[in-house]
Amino acid sequence: MRIPAVLHVLSLVLALFAASMVVPLGVALAYGDGGQSAYASSMGTALLASAALWAATRRAGRELQVRDGFLLVALVWTVLPAFATLPLLLQLPELSFTDAYFEAVSGLTASGATVLSGLDHLPPSLNIWRGFMIWLGGMGVIVLAVAILPLLGVGGSQLFKAETPTPMKDTKLTPRIAETAKGLWLVYFGLTLACALAYRWAGMNWLDAAMHAFTTLGLGGFSTHDASYAYWDSPHIEAVAMVFMTLAAINFATHFLAWHRRSPRPYRVDPEVRAFLAVLGASVLGIAGYLWWAGVYPDYGTALRYAAFNVVSVATTTGYANTDYNLWPIFAPLWMLFLCSFASCSGSTGSGMKMIRALILFKQIFRELLRIIHPRVYNPVKLADQPIENNVVFAVLAYVFVYVSCIILCTLLLTVSGADVITAFSAAVASMNNTGPGLAQVGPASTYAVLNDFQVWVCSFAMLLGRLELFTLLVVLTPAFWRK
Amino acid sequence: MKIVILGAGQVGSSVAESLVSEQNDITVVDVEPGRLRALQDRLDLRTVIGSASHPSVLIEAGIEDADLLIAVTQSDETNLVACKLAARMFNVPRRIARIRANAFLDNKMVLGADGFEVDLSICPEQVLTDYIVKLVEFPEALQVLDFAGGKVSLVAVRAYQGGPMVGRPVKEIRAHMPSVDTRIVAIFRRDGVVLPGGDTLIEDGDEVFCLAAADDIRQVMKELRRMDQPVKRVMIAGGGNIGQRLALALEAEYSVRVIEHSKRRCEVLAARLDRALVLNGDATDEELLEQENIADMDLFVAVTNDDENNIMSSLLARRMGARRVVALINRRSYVDLLQSGQIDIAISPAQATIGKLLAHVRRGDVVAVHSLRRGAAEALEAVVHGDRDSCRLTGRRVDEIELPAGATIGALVRGDKVLMAHHDTRIEAEDHVIVFVTDKKTLPRVEKLFQVGARFL
Numbered sequence: 001m002r003i004p005a006v007l008h009v010l011s012l013v014l015a016l017f018a019a020s021m022v023v024p025l026g027v028a029l030a031y032g033d034g035g036q037s038a039y040a041s042s043m044g045t046a047l048l049a050s051a052a053l054w055a056a057t058r059r060a061g062r063e064l065q066v067r068d069g070f071l072l073v074a075l076v077w078t079v080l081p082a083f084a085t086l087p088l089l090l091q092l093p094e095l096s097f098t099d100a101y102f103e104a105v106s107g108l109t110a111s112g113a114t115v116l117s118g119l120d121h122l123p124p125s126l127n128i129w130r131g132f133m134i135w136l137g138g139m140g141v142i143v144l145a146v147a148i149l150p151l152l153g154v155g156g157s158q159l160f161k162a163e164t165p166t167p168m169k170d171t172k173l174t175p176r177i178a179e180t181a182k183g184l185w186l187v188y189f190g191l192t193l194a195c196a197l198a199y200r201w202a203g204m205n206w207l208d209a210a211m212h213a214f215t216t217l218g219l220g221g222f223s224t225h226d227a228s229y230a231y232w233d234s235p236h237i238e239a240v241a242m243v244f245m246t247l248a249a250i251n252f253a254t255h256f257l258a259w260h261r262r263s264p265r266p267y268r269v270d271p272e273v274r275a276f277l278a279v280l281g282a283s284v285l286g287i288a289g290y291l292w293w294a295g296v297y298p299d300y301g302t303a304l305r306y307a308a309f310n311v312v313s314v315a316t317t318t319g320y321a322n323t324d325y326n327l328w329p330i331f332a333p334l335w336m337l338f339l340c341s342f343a344s345c346s347g348s349t350g351s352g353m354k355m356i357r358a359l360i361l362f363k364q365i366f367r368e369l370l371r372i373i374h375p376r377v378y379n380p381v382k383l384a385d386q387p388i389e390n391n392v393v394f395a396v397l398a399y400v401f402v403y404v405s406c407i408i409l410c411t412l413l414l415t416v417s418g419a420d421v422i423t424a425f426s427a428a429v430a431s432m433n434n435t436g437p438g439l440a441q442v443g444p445a446s447t448y449a450v451l452n453d454f455q456v457w458v459c460s461f462a463m464l465l466g467r468l469e470l471f472t473l474l475v476v477l478t479p480a481f482w483r484k
Numbered sequence: 485m486k487i488v489i490l491g492a493g494q495v496g497s498s499v500a501e502s503l504v505s506e507q508n509d510i511t512v513v514d515v516e517p518g519r520l521r522a523l524q525d526r527l528d529l530r531t532v533i534g535s536a537s538h539p540s541v542l543i544e545a546g547i548e549d550a551d552l553l554i555a556v557t558q559s560d561e562t563n564l565v566a567c568k569l570a571a572r573m574f575n576v577p578r579r580i581a582r583i584r585a586n587a588f589l590d591n592k593m594v595l596g597a598d599g600f601e602v603d604l605s606i607c608p609e610q611v612l613t614d615y616i617v618k619l620v621e622f623p624e625a626l627q628v629l630d631f632a633g634g635k636v637s638l639v640a641v642r643a644y645q646g647g648p649m650v651g652r653p654v655k656e657i658r659a660h661m662p663s664v665d666t667r668i669v670a671i672f673r674r675d676g677v678v679l680p681g682g683d684t685l686i687e688d689g690d691e692v693f694c695l696a697a698a699d700d701i702r703q704v705m706k707e708l709r710r711m712d713q714p715v716k717r718v719m720i721a722g723g724g725n726i727g728q729r730l731a732l733a734l735e736a737e738y739s740v741r742v743i744e745h746s747k748r749r750c751e752v753l754a755a756r757l758d759r760a761l762v763l764n765g766d767a768t769d770e771e772l773l774e775q776e777n778i779a780d781m782d783l784f785v786a787v788t789n790d791d792e793n794n795i796m797s798s799l800l801a802r803r804m805g806a807r808r809v810v811a812l813i814n815r816r817s818y819v820d821l822l823q824s825g826q827i828d829i830a831i832s833p834a835q836a837t838i839g840k841l842l843a844h845v846r847r848g849d850v851v852a853v854h855s856l857r858r859g860a861a862e863a864l865e866a867v868v869h870g871d872r873d874s875c876r877l878t879g880r881r882v883d884e885i886e887l888p889a890g891a892t893i894g895a896l897v898r899g900d901k902v903l904m905a906h907h908d909t910r911i912e913a914e915d916h917v918i919v920f921v922t923d924k925k926t927l928p929r930v931e932k933l934f935q936v937g938a939r940f941l
Contacts, residue, residue, distance in 0.1 A: 374775070376763045376764050378762040380751070380754050382754075385755075
C-alpha cells in the first residue's frame with residue numbers, strides 16, 4: 001500500500017473537480033444570481049486543499065497497484081462530496097452539513113434523492129451545480145480523470161476495473177485504457193448534447209434543458225422543480241426523457257461499439273440489452289394494464305403514459321416522476337423498486353446489481369435445477385454463447401448475498417431510528433440502487449428532509465455502497481486490506 | 485500414377501491401402517517410424533520418415549514427379565503448407581488436403597490459387613457426421629448416400645416381415661408405387677449378393693439397395709419394412725471431433741445428450757453446444773446410462789476413438805433398451821465379428837471417408853465414389869463425355885452397354901431431371917450416371933467405360 005501515492009493522485013482528481021466548478025460559476029455570472037462568490041471561494045478552497053496535498057505528497061511515486069486503486073476510489077467518492085457541499089452551504093445558510101453532504105453524495109452517486117425543497121426558487125447556478133455533479137458522477141469521476149489525466153496511465157487499467165467491477169465483459173474496446181475511457185466519455189458527451197437539444201426542442205428553456213440533460217444521462221433524477229416532470233405535463237418532454245434514460249441505462253461500451261462499427265449489431269448480441277429491453281417493455285405494458293384495471297386511470301392510453309414514464313424512470317435508477325406514484329396501489333411502486341435493483345446494464349450510468357448479475361443468477365438457478373435431474377451434467381452458465389467461469393458465478397452469488405444483506409441492514413437501521421417500514425425499506429432500496437425517491441414519507445412528492453441526521457447518514461453510506469458496487473468500498477473496510 | 489501421401493494415420497493408411505490395390509506408385513511420409521513400418525510390412529509401397537512440410541523430405545518422397553499429393557496429416561497447417569510447396573516448388577498437378585478447421589474453409593482465399601492452392605479439401609469427421617445425421621433422419625435405413633448434389637439417393641434397407649414388398653418379386657414395386665420411380669440395384673442375402681431380376685423375391689432379412697429421387701426415399705423404405713417412430717432422443721458417446729460435430733448438427737432438432745469422460749473436453753463441448761446436454765462420465769458406466777434413461781433413447785451412437793469402448797458401450801446400451809445403436813469401428817476384423825450381432829450399424833470410418841478422396845484418383849470423370857458393405861461393393865457417380873464414336877456409353881441404350889458382371893447402371897441425372905435406368909433408357913453426353921458395382925475387382929473396367937477415346941481428344 002502506498003498511501004502517499006494514492007493521496008497524490010487524489011490531489012490531482014480534487015484539482016480537476018475544483019476546476020469543474022467553473023460551470024456553475026459561469027452560469028452564476030451569466031444569470032447574475034449572486035452565487036459567484038460562493039463558487040469562487042469553494043473553488044479556491046478546493047484548489048488550495050488540492051495544492052497542499054499535492055505538495056505534501058509530491059515525492060511519492062505515481063504508480064498505483066490494484067489495492068491502491070480501491071483506496072483511491074473510496075477516497076475520491078467520500079472526499080469529493082465534502083468539497084461539493086461548499087457551494088450549497090454557502091448559498092443555503094440554513095442547510096446542515098449532514099444534509100448538504102447527503103445532497104452532494106446523492107449528486108455524485110447519480111442517485112437524485114434530495115433534502116431540498118423549493119427547488120423552483122433556488123438560484124439557477126445551484127441547480128446547474130446539482131445537475132452537473134450527477135453528470136460527473138454518472139460516468140465516474142475516475143473515468144473522466146483517466147481520459148484527461150494521462151498521469152494515471154499506469155494505474156489506469158486497475159482503476160477502471162475498480163470503478164466498474166462487472167463480472168464479465170471485456171471492456172477493453174481499444175488496446176489502451178485511456179483511449180477506451182476517452183471513447184466512452186465521447187459517447188456520453190454526445191448523448192448529453194443530443195439530449196439537451198431534444199429537451200429544448202420539446203419545450204424546455206435552455207437552463208432546464210441543460211440541467212435535465214445532465215441528470216438524464218447520469219441517471220440521477222434531480223430536477224429544477226419540486227413537481228419534477230409534472231411541472232411541464234408534456235408528453236413530448238416525457239418521451240425525450242424516456243428515450244435518453246433507456247439509452248443511458250445501456251452499457252456505454254455497447255454504444256461505443258455500435259457507433260464505432262456503424263452497425264446495430266452490438267445491441268443485438270449484447271445479452272444484457274436484450275434482457276433489459278424485454279424486462280422494461282413487459283413491465284411498462286403490465287403496469288399500465290394493472291393501473292387501468294385497478295381504476296387509477298380512466299383509459300389505457302393515460303395509464304400507459306404515466307406507467308411508461310415512471311417505470312422507465314425508476315427502473316433505470318433515475319428517479320424522475322410525472323405523478324405521485326406513491327398513491328398508486330402498492331404493487332406497482334414495489335415492482336418498480338424491484339426493477340431498479342437489477343434492470344440497468346453494467347457499464348451504464350445506472351446502478352443496482354445490474355442486469356448481467358441478474359442474468360447469471362437466473363441461469364445459475366436453472367443450472368442447479370438441471371443438475372438435480374442430471375447429476376453428471378456439465379453445463380456452465382453461458383452468456384452470449386460464452387461460458388462463465390465458476391468463480392465468477394460464485395462472486396456474483398456473494399455479491400447478491402451482500403447486496404441483500406445491506407438492504408436488510410439499512411432497513412433495520414432506518415426502522416430502529418424511527419422510520420416506518422415502507423419508508424425505511426424503500427429508502428434503503430432506493431439509496432442502495434441510487435434511484436432517488438422511495439415510497440411513503442420519502443416518496444416522489446416529498447424529500448429526504450423528513451429523516452433525522454442518523455438516517456440521512458445511513459442513506460448517504462448506502463448510496464456510496466451502491467454506486468461503488470459494494471465490494472470496492474467494503475474491501476477498504478476490511479482489516480486484511482490494511483495489513484502489510 | 486505416382487502418389488505421395490503425407491501422414492500414415494487412420495486416413496492415410498486406408499487411403500494407401502485402397503490405392504495400392506489399384507497399381508499406383510505410392511510413397512507415404514510420416515514422422516512416426518512405427519506407423520510406417522506397420523504399413524510397409526503389409527503393403528507394397530515406399531515410406532519416408534520426416535516432417536511432411538519440409539521440402540527436403542518431400543523431395544526424398546519423390547514429389548518432383550508426383551501426379552497427386554494427398555496431405556492427410558493430423559495438422560491442418562502442415563497439410564496446407566505441403567500443398568502450397570507442392571504447387572509452387574514442385575508443380576504437382578493435383579493436391580488434396582485434409583482440413584478440419586472450419587476457419588480455413590470459411591474463407592475462399594485460404595484454399596484458392598492465391599492461398600494455399602488446395603484442389604480438394606476433405607474433412608473425414610464431417611463426412612462421418614453427415615453419414616450419421618442421415619441415419620438419424622432415416623432411422624430405418626442402414627446407409628443413405630447422396631448423388632448428383634443430393635438429387636438422387638441410394639438407400640440400404642433391411643427388409644422385414646410386414647413391409648408390403650417382402651415376399652414379393654422385384655417387378656411388383658412399380659405396381660405398389662405407381663408415382664415413384666425407383667430401382668432396386670442389389671440385394672445382399674446371407675453374405676452373398678443377389679443381382680435382382682424382375683422375378684427375384686425379396687426375403688425377410690435381405691439387405692436391399694434402392695436408388696430413388698431423394699424425396700422418394702421414405703416411401704421406398706415403407707415398402708420394405710414397417711416404419712419406425714421418428715427419432716427424438718439421441719445419445720452420443722464420445723465428445724471428440726465427431727461427437728461434437730454430430731451434436732452441433734443435431735441439437736437444434738433432436739434432444740441430444742453427449743457423454744464425454746474428459747472434464748476438459750466437457751468444458752469445450754459445453755461452450756460450443758447450445759441445447760445439447762453434456763454429461764461427464766464413462767459411456768460404459770451402467771449407472772450413468774440408467775440415470776440418463778438409456779431405455780428411452782431412440783438412437784445411441786458410440787463415436788469415441790476407441791473401438792473396444794464403442795463396441796462395449798453400444799452393446800450395453802442395446803441391452804439396457806436403446807432402440808437402435810450405431811458404433812464407429814475402425815478394425816475390420818471387429819466389424820466382421822459384429823456383423824449380425826447386437827449392433828445395428830457398424831460404421832468403418834476409413835471406408836466411409838475415403839470415397840470422396842478416391843473419386844479424385846479415378847480415371848474418367850468420376851464425381852463420387854461410395855464404399856458400401858464395408859468396401860465389398862461400390863457405388864460410383866461419373867459424368868459421360870464425348871460422342872457415340874469416342875465414348876462407349878454416349879448415345880447407347882442401357883441394354884446395349886457391355887457392363888462387367890456385377891455392375892448395374894442404376895440411374896441417370898440429366899440437368900435437373902432424375903431418370904431411373906431401364907433397359908431402354910438412352911444415355912446422352914453430360915449425363916451423370918450412377919453405377920452400382922458389387923465386385924470391386926471389376927471397377928477399373930467400369931471406369932474405363934467413362935474414359936473418352938483418343939479420337940475425341
